[in-house]
Amino acid sequence: MGGGLTLYSLKGRDLLCLTDYAPWEIRAIVEAARMMKERFYAGERVIPVLRGRSVALVFEKHSTRTRVSFEVAAYQLGAQSLYLGWDQLQLARGEPLKDTARVLSRYVDVIVARVRRHWELEELARYADVPVINALSDLSHPVQALSDMLTILERTGRLGGVKIALVGDGGDNVFHSLIVAGAKLGMHVAVATPRQLRPREDILRHAIEWARETGGSVEVTEDPFEAVRGADVVYTDVWVSMGQEDVAEEKRRILRPYQVNERLMDAAGDKAIFMHCLPAVRGEEVTEEVLEGPRSVVWDQAENRLHTQKAILALLAP
Structure with missing residues (x-):
């Protein structure tokens, strides 16, 4: 397909967690995403490098950006996408994940899965003969973090040396992926979180x-x-994720001091940008003024999901 994508080919690899990827591999995906975006705006809306391929989207949880960006990405690469809600498959009737993985491997070229528990992804990957891509689990959200790296690169002109402050639930799946991606790309990652919600120690x-x-x-x-002082990027996520409804009030109570508002953004400095992976709960983790303000780049973030998913599929699909 030209450019550097074939040079950095990662064909056949699973993408479950960025802990499995070396710094150069993460950079390769981000650079490929930037190339995809440049070609899109140059008029190449379809780059049919995956013509004749099929991508299964196996989703156990709701999705807007991840689902739509992967479906459109597959189309723009010439591939067919199949959205398979968990409750529409035999999984809902108790079929083992390993059976589903082996059957889907006979039909499709890539499995993109959004699951409640990370071990489910690992089980899919263990038995599938095609790449399995993590579209969100309780542990990590690597495709979001890769897209965010593209947005940061566009806005700051660099990745190495950038300071990113993650404010909120330190054990958040997006934060886990951003911590790993940031560290591997030479960024300075500061996590502001209550002691009860620290990131996982292994991460x-x-x-x-x-x-x-x-x-x-x-x-x-x-x-x-302290975390946002001198930050180039201030980032937050929802305080209560899907499936955490039973602890919602307690999380809101302990996270109230971690709201991203104008006062916190001012402490970061005039050049700091605000990022949020969406959906956002205005008035909880972020105020309306910050989310809709001039320092917010959340809509660029959302768009970049499309170009990053194209890069991931193009690089990993066999």
């Missing part, structure tokens, strides 16, 4: 080890103002 340990190699850093603090 932190992995990220800190990589940050030593790349010149980046990872720190965790309970003080959001």
Whole structure:
């Protein structure tokens, strides 16, 4: 397909968690996404490198950006997408994941799965003969983080040396992926979170080890103002994710001091941009003024999901 995509081919690989990917591989996907976007705006709305291929979207949870961006990405690469809601498959009647994985592998070229529990992805990948891509699990959201790296690159002109402050639930799946991606790309990652909601220790340990190699850093603090000081990017996510309704009120109580508002953004400095993976709950994790304000780049983030999904599919699909 020209450009650098064939040089950085990752064909046949699963994408379950960015802990499995080396820094150069993450950079390759981000650069491929940037190339896809440039070609899109140059008038190449369809780049049919996956003509004749099929992509199954197996979703256990609701989705807007992830589902639509993958479906459109498949179309713009010349592939067919099949949306398969969990309740529409025999999985809903108790068919084992390993059976579903082996059957789908006979029909499609890629499985994109959004699941409640990360082990379900691992089970799919263990038995599938085609790449399995994590479209969100309780552990991580790698396709979101890769897209966010593209947005940061566009806005700051670099990745290495950028400071990103993650404010809110440190154990959030998006935060886990951003911590790992940031560390592997030489960024300075500051996580502001209550002590009860710290990131998983294995994720932190992995990220800190990589940050030593790349010149980046990872720190965790309970003080959001300390985290955002000198930040290029201030990032938050919803306080209550799908499936956490039973702890919703308690999470809202302990996260109230971590709301991203104008005061917090001012503490970051005039050049800081605001990012949110959406959907947002205005008045909880972020105020309306910040979300809709001039420093917000959330709509660019949302668009970049499309170009990043194209890069992921083009690079991983066999």
